[in-house]
Amino acid sequence: MDHLARVWFTSRVKARANPDFCREGSDHPSAQLMPLDNSGRDLSRYDPASDEWTLIPTCFSTHHLNFTEDDTHTIWFSAGGPNNNGAVIGWFNTALFDE
Numbered sequence: 659m660d661h662l663a664r665v666w667f668t669s670r671v672k673a674r675a676n677p678d679f680c681r682e683g684s685d686h687p688s689a690q691l692m693p694l695d696n697s698g699r700d701l702s703r704y705d706p707a708s709d710e711w712t713l714i715p716t717c718f719s720t721h722h723l724n725f726t727e728d729d730t731h732t733i734w735f736s737a738g739g740p741n742n743n744g745a746v747i748g749w750f751n752t753a754l755f756d757e
Contacts, residue, residue, distance in 0.1 A: 660731055660752060664705045668720035668735065671700035671713045680717035688717055692746055701733075701750060714755070718748035730754065 659665050674696045679686045682693035694717055701714040701723075720735040730753040737745040 660725060662705075663707070664703050666723060666733060666752075667702045667704070668699045668723060669702040669713075670698070671702060672715045674698060676717055677715075686717075692718075694718060694746070714750075716748060716750070718746050720748065 676694055676697055678684060680689055680694055680697070682689065682695075684690070684693065697717060698719040699721065700716045701720055703712045703714065704710075705712070718735070719737045722736045724734050726732045726734065730751045733750045733752060735748045735750070737747065
């Protein structure tokens, strides 16, 4: 749960195959550093105040999520184990997303 009482989940939002901007050849900064063809789980958020779900596709697989106590309320994710295709540590800046 974040500072605004919204609940964040790792969840499957899209097909396992990543969109082109996540893959090799993309000019997206994360794809330049670590291009990934697939990801298993993405991100979702439930806001009890509005009773709305937000589905957020990611280029990396999400698993255990942990909030930082910083100004951007960043969420860090493990990838779910070494056998997961594209096992990287990912992060999501919730303040930027809310903008």
